[in-house]
Amino acid sequence: MSILEVRNLYKVFGPSPSRAFxxxxxxxxxxxxxxxxxxxxxxxxxxxxxxxxxxxxxxGLSGSGKSTVIRCLNRLIEPTxxxxxxxxxxxxxxxxxxxxxxxRKKLSMVFQQFALLPHRTVLGNAEYGLELSGVPKxxxxxxxxxxxxxxxxxxxxxxxxxxxxxxxxxxVGLARALANGPEILLMDEAFSALxxxxxxxxxxxxxxxxxxxxxxxxxxxxxxxEALKIGDRIAxxxxxxxxxxxxxxxxxxxxxxxxxxxxxxxxxxxxxxTVSAIMxxxxxxALYKEGPKAAIRKMENERMSIIYAxxxxxxxxxxxxxxxxxxxxxERKDDLTPVVANNIFTTTPDTAIGNLxxxxxxxxxxxxxxxxxxxxxxxxDRASILGELSKTMDEEELPVPLADQLEEESxxxxxxx
Amino acid sequence: MEQQLRTMLDIGGWFEIVINWLTANFDGLFDAIRELVNxxxxxxxxxxxxxxxxxxxxxxxxxxxWRAGIGIGIFTLLGMFLIHxxxxxxxxxxxxxxxxxxxxIALVIGVPVGILAAKSDLAERIVRPVLDFxxxxxxxxxxxxxxxxxxxxxxxxxxxxxxxxxxxxxxLTSLGIRQVPKEIREAATSFGSxxxxxxxxxxxxxxxxxxxxxxxxxxxxxxxxxxxxxxxGAGGLGNEVLKGITQxxxxxxxxxxxxxxxLAIFLDRVTQSLANPKGRxx
Ligand SMILES: Nc1ncnc2c1ncn2[C@@H]1O[C@H](COP(=O)(O)OP(=O)(O)OP(=O)(O)O)[C@@H](O)[C@H]1O
Ligand SMILES: [Mg+2]
Numbered sequence: 001m002s003i004l005e006v007r008n009l010y011k012v013f014g015p016s017p018s019r020a021f022x023x024x025x026x027x028x029x030x031x032x033x034x035x036x037x038x039x040x041x042x043x044x045x046x047x048x049x050x051x052x053x054x055x056x057x058x059x060g061l062s063g064s065g066k067s068t069v070i071r072c073l074n075r076l077i078e079p080t081x082x083x084x085x086x087x088x089x090x091x092x093x094x095x096x097x098x099x100x101x102x103x104r105k106k107l108s109m110v111f112q113q114f115a116l117l118p119h120r121t122v123l124g125n126a127e128y129g130l131e132l133s134g135v136p137k138x139x140x141x142x143x144x145x146x147x148x149x150x151x152x153x154x155x156x157x158x159x160x161x162x163x164x165x166x167x168x169x170x171x172v173g174l175a176r177a178l179a180n181g182p183e184i185l186l187m188d189e190a191f192s193a194l195x196x197x198x199x200x201x202x203x204x205x206x207x208x209x210x211x212x213x214x215x216x217x218x219x220x221x222x223x224x225x226e227a228l229k230i231g232d233r234i235a236x237x238x239x240x241x242x243x244x245x246x247x248x249x250x251x252x253x254x255x256x257x258x259x260x261x262x263x264x265x266x267x268x269x270x271x272x273x274t275v276s277a278i279m280x281x282x283x284x285x286a287l288y289k290e291g292p293k294a295a296i297r298k299m300e301n302e303r304m305s306i307i308y309a310x311x312x313x314x315x316x317x318x319x320x321x322x323x324x325x326x327x328x329x330x331e332r333k334d335d336l337t338p339v340v341a342n343n344i345f346t347t348t349p350d351t352a353i354g355n356l357x358x359x360x361x362x363x364x365x366x367x368x369x370x371x372x373x374x375x376x377x378x379x380x381d382r383a384s385i386l387g388e389l390s391k392t393m394d395e396e397e398l399p400v401p402l403a404d405q406l407e408e409e410s411x412x413x414x415x416x417x
Numbered sequence: 418m419e420q421q422l423r424t425m426l427d428i429g430g431w432f433e434i435v436i437n438w439l440t441a442n443f444d445g446l447f448d449a450i451r452e453l454v455n456x457x458x459x460x461x462x463x464x465x466x467x468x469x470x471x472x473x474x475x476x477x478x479x480x481x482x483w484r485a486g487i488g489i490g491i492f493t494l495l496g497m498f499l500i501h502x503x504x505x506x507x508x509x510x511x512x513x514x515x516x517x518x519x520x521x522i523a524l525v526i527g528v529p530v531g532i533l534a535a536k537s538d539l540a541e542r543i544v545r546p547v548l549d550f551x552x553x554x555x556x557x558x559x560x561x562x563x564x565x566x567x568x569x570x571x572x573x574x575x576x577x578x579x580x581x582x583x584x585x586x587x588x589l590t591s592l593g594i595r596q597v598p599k600e601i602r603e604a605a606t607s608f609g610s611x612x613x614x615x616x617x618x619x620x621x622x623x624x625x626x627x628x629x630x631x632x633x634x635x636x637x638x639x640x641x642x643x644x645x646x647x648x649x650g651a652g653g654l655g656n657e658v659l660k661g662i663t664q665x666x667x668x669x670x671x672x673x674x675x676x677x678x679x680l681a682i683f684l685d686r687v688t689q690s691l692a693n694p695k696g697r698x699x
Pocket of ligand 1: 013
């Protein structure tokens with residue numbers, strides 16, 4: 001069961017939400033509704049679910065409703081309609097006391113501008129959540145210290161937030177959230193206020209922390225690179241709607257619409273797209289069962305000049321070229337083993353394709369993709385890597401055929417004559 | 418014609434009737450207030466005048482040194498000693514007791530009203546014009562109702578002073594709380610604050626520097642009003658100034674004036690520092 005589930009969530013800001021709903025049902029856009037009724041559609045029928053220990057990123061342009069969605073998860077903003085289930089419990093149906101308990105125990109939030117209490121020390125800030133729940137002083141300080149240690153702030157306990165840099169302040173924000181021991185972390189543009197270098201560093205540290213803590217994280221950003229780096233899955237929002245949910249790779253390789261495509265076109269795809277997305281099936285021959293004739297037939301079917309030789313456990317042993325196979329047939333030999341060559345490269349399915357570029361340019365043979373058991377999962381060749389990379393090229397920057405160019409140049413010249 | 422209109426309207430007469438009615442029917446209430454205010458005032462006077470002046474001078478200087486630095490510390494030491502030498506110690510402490518009593522009561526009333534005005538737009542809409550009106554009235558005007566209800570003496574002096582000095586306490590409390598950043602409020606809520614915890618663990622501490630700026634203004638207004646209240650026999654330095662003016666004792670007037678200035682600088686610098694608590698230089 002998902003730890004967090006959002007079902008058909010709506011938020012309409014303004015004086016007359018019901019009028020907005022009538023228009024929404026007729027398919028009116030956010031803009032039309034604002035013009036006609038004065039209501040702003042913050043969230044429009046958003047549904048998604050987040051698995052335990054997943055990092056779920058919500059991404060979208062400014063005003064697309066990201067902050068509104070994350071604030072509905074702990075009811076900082078009251079949804080107009082819909083359900084938010086946490087551990088299967090609808091927070092919309094909770095009593096005041098239950099809601100307070102959920103906020104104290106299950107969800108903690110990290111804010112864009114840090115939102116630290118200026119009159120409290122770093123330690124005082126870190127223990128703030130526990131203090132609200134009435135945890136005895138010694139226990140809460142101990143837990144706060146532990147959280148501060150996790151974010152690398154040991155030794156800064158007695159400083160005040162105003163004495164720290166932005167990155168350090170946000171670590172305090174993170175420690176404050178962790179000290180409560182919540183299952184779910186809500187992070188609204190938590191790193192957006194930091195300068196780029198610190199930001200990258202914080203992303204790395206969050207990933208490291210997540211590897212050991214295994215929290216469920218809802219992370220909001222409008223930065224695609226950040227989303228791709230941190231997210232296990234990404235939801236893309238537009239005008240209050242969730243337009244696509246998928247893994248970083250799915251978002252990049254199969255954008256749901258023009259909006260998403262526009263979003264992803266400037267990404268460095270070589271770092272995100274993995275081998276598994278572009279590999280294809282390879283012709284194989286069972287080394288100890290099949291002979292050169294079978295190998296030749298398969299190569300001819302696939303229009304390939306090599307074939308991959310597997311042992312009885314389907315582990316890759318090497319390749320056989322069509323020339324060698326033909327020679328064996330001429331020499332009337334049945335055993336393929338003597339001609340198996342192992343001068344090829346291998347890789348794994350989850351390698352980013354950027355890592356393959358150098359090798360692919362050097363060798364003429366496709367690179368074999370092996371799964372964790374050494375079995376052949378497929379092959380990747382130079383053409384498919386380049387093909388994938390060229391998908392997002394800007395049309396206007398592409399090379400132009402010389403013939404076209406000459407023709408273009410000659411047209412005005414003729415007029416002049 | 419004008420004479421006729423005047424006798425017909427008889428505003429003064431009507432006012433007298435209302436005041437008489439109030440004093441007749443709420444006599445008990447006014448007496449209780451008088452007793453209470455007097456008790457507070459007398460205890461502060463007692464505390465301030467009980468130790469030897471040298472001890473108090475030392476304490477004031479130490480306080481000024483701690484809160485406002487070496488310069489103000491030395492100034493306080495010399496200034497307070499001068500007051501003692503001039504023979505104004507007792508009356509200066511009387512004045513200080515009047516100020517403290519008025520300010521304490523003004524804050525007890527003003528801060529909660531300020532909180533209310535911050536929390537409710539309706540309350541803000543009611544309170545704001547009242548405060549504006551209060552601040553447009555000249556200081557002397559406050560003496561009239563105070564005397565009517567509490568006769569002459571220190572108590573009406575305190576009452577007039579606290580009313581006169583109340584507005585900044587209310588205003589800056591409300592302002593300070595309204596200025597608490599939205600994200601801090603959200604953080605407080607998201608970590609599971611009750612409304613009470615929101616007020617006492619987030620809003621008030623974050624607003625404290627602004628509230629303290631209000632306290633500083635309240636104290637300074639109170640000091641100026643306490644001097645004016647000398648006119649209705651409130652005692653303290655105000656009386657000395659009044660004597661200096663009415664009896665044309667220029668020396669007395671000048672010396673009491675110097676005492677007021679020294680006290681004013683001391684109070685201002687020490688309470689200003691409260692608005693910049695340690696640690697949050699932001
Ligand atoms: N309190 C509010 N009252 C009225 N409209 C609001 C309110 N809060 C948000 N909105 C509107 O709801 C929409 C979504 O806002 P939201 O803050 O969720 O966007 P966002 O995706 O977080 O944007 P950003 O990247 O700028 O933070 C916007 O059109 C915004 O103007
Ligand atoms: Mg936002």
